[in-house]
């Protein structure tokens with residue numbers, strides 16, 4: 196069984212993949228799990244892989260043709276640098292954490308296989324009162340979908356949470372969350388076994404398939420033109436001050452929204468935005484550049500007059 | 511050793527005197543809420559665009575990932591131990607170009623090392639010592655996130671006592687996580703008698719700006735240790751980045767100070783220091799000091815260390831005035 200998790204740095208998909216791995220290990224299966232992230236940070240797309248089989252797994256590297264795809268953040272579905280549905284076949288089951296229902300998504304995504312969806316974010320929030328715990332919910336949901344038992348799933352959670360320092364209350368909340376997530380996912384049909392259940396095939400499609408499918412011209416995919424420089428120059432003039440072209444605005448999960456009538460143009464948010472994503476207009480009111488704002492919400496937290504509202508991003 | 515080049519630089523008094531122009535642009539790949547980037551961004555507002563940044567490998571490698579760069583100035587990438595040596599080479603080259611009339615003297619291009627604590631406190635100790643000893647005319651911006659952040663938060667000699675890192679996990683033998691105390695880089699550098707030496711915090715932008723303005727008038731090594739609140743490594747929500755940096759100063763854990771001509775001045779003295787717990791509590795790297803059981807001994811140790819620091823500072827201040 197090949198399971199690929201997609202999320203953003205900080206959402207816990209690496210942990211989710213480990214929870215699934217540990218659960219399968221407790222069931223006596225052979226397991227391999229590994230995360231991958233580029234030279235980017237919290238908020239940027241990340242992926243993690245779990246392989247499960249009954250005998251030694253010889254396959255290595257990224258999973259290009261998954262049996263189950265778990266998408267932690269629906270904003271990633273149309274993100275060209277993430278491409279979570281790359282390598283899907285009609286056999287692939289896609290589990291999406293979203294409040295939108297599966298049928299509506301099926302149409303938008305043009306995926307031939309089965310899509311399951313649920314609002315895990317709200318479930319997590321209602322039980323743990325934070326967003327920490329999405330890893331537990333999705334790791335366990337994946338475990339249920341690949342046919343592991345509740346006991347095995349809970350053992351996987353316990354194993355992984357042992358590494359975190361949790362209060363008794365937080366630990367118990369996580370256990371409750373795991374049980375609810377399991378019950379939710381257990382109602383769905385299990386993911387069919389892959390045709391090569393032994394995962395003995397070494398030759399998978401090239402891992403670059405993960406990224407290759409981004410449509411040309413989509414945001415974040417434009418090429419940067421480099422001027423020719425004579426080779427005798429040790430360090431050619433590379434583009435200077437061109438990072439705004441990278442559009443880190445897609446990292447954002449929450450959007451800061453200025454309510455102008457509450458703002459007294461004090462400059463605090465402009466000075467404290469680590470990105471420099473805030474400019475000041477002619478009346479010295481802040482202007483956020485949403486193309487690059489990463490949604491760290493320092494501005495919201497620091498504003499002395501509470502002039503910012505926040506809104507969940509929907510893409 | 512190093513002579514002042516201009517006499518007085520007017521200090522600013524409030525936020526609205528901070529430059530509106532950005533010299534490090536957004537869209538970089540570092541974490542949202544990175545306190546180190548905020549510090550560097552504010553520093554760059556004083557340093558301007560006629561700069562060559564010399565970047566030791568670390569998180570800030572991610573600032574300029576080919577073919578992108580956020581800097582209006584130039585950027586050169588070096589090994590973790592070699593930034594100060596590279597700064598010497600660049601400074602010398604600039605001086606030669608100016609002497610040959612190939613670079614306008616009035617451009618006054620500045621060389622700025624940007625390096626993390628793993629680089630600065632550990633690997634580059636000797637190269638830095640040499641450059642400062644030689645009186646190299648350069649700036650050094652150490653963004654101190656108190657760990658090897660880029661490689662997944664391993665302990666460095668800047669990691670404070672009690673913090674959990676991936677190489678100092680909490681166990682029955684090491685209940686506090688990191689059991690070493692933080693190396694006192696400020697004092698090590700002070701012993702070298704640099705032209706200017708200061709600590710800065712991203713949440714004290716006026717203080718930070720004034721220190722860079724003051725150093726601008728001096729030739730020789732201008733050294734900065736910037737507290738770099740790090741949501742990813744210290745385990746707190748990114749929106750609290752500035753708040754965490756502020757609590758470090760309010761609890762007295764991070765002292766804002768400068769040193770010119772050997773004498774140390776505290777530029778902000780927290781009169782009624784908050785208990786250190788207020789800083790520690792909100793960070794996952796210290797969670798084990800509170801849960802599942804309170805580690806009173808460790809908490810007391812941290813508080814006492816801070817109290818001793820400020821007692822000594824008060825005594826030194828009283829003696830010098």
Ligand SMILES: Cc1ncc(C[n+]2csc(CCOP(=O)(O)OP(=O)(O)O)c2C)c(N)n1
Nearest residue numbers: 567568569590626627628629657658659660
């Ligand atoms: C000699 C050497 N050892 C190890 C590495 C791998 N490495 C790259 S960045 C990094 C962490 C640097 O830590 P620090 O200087 O504190 O900067 P931070 O990543 O925290 O920003 C390490 C260990 C390296 N580049 N060079």
Ligand code: SF4
Nearest residue numbers: 458459461462464498
């Ligand atoms: S911090 Fe708040 S009050 Fe001040 S300029 Fe920004 S939005 Fe306006």
Ligand code: SF4
Nearest residue numbers: 468488489491492494
């Ligand atoms: S959320 Fe606010 S502080 Fe953070 S990057 Fe966006 S504008 Fe800047």
Ligand code: SF4
Nearest residue numbers: 540541544569740742
């Ligand atoms: S790990 Fe910390 S220091 Fe490094 S980029 Fe992220 S927030 Fe900044």
Ligand SMILES: [Mg+2]
Nearest residue numbers: 626627657659
């Ligand atoms: Mg560091």
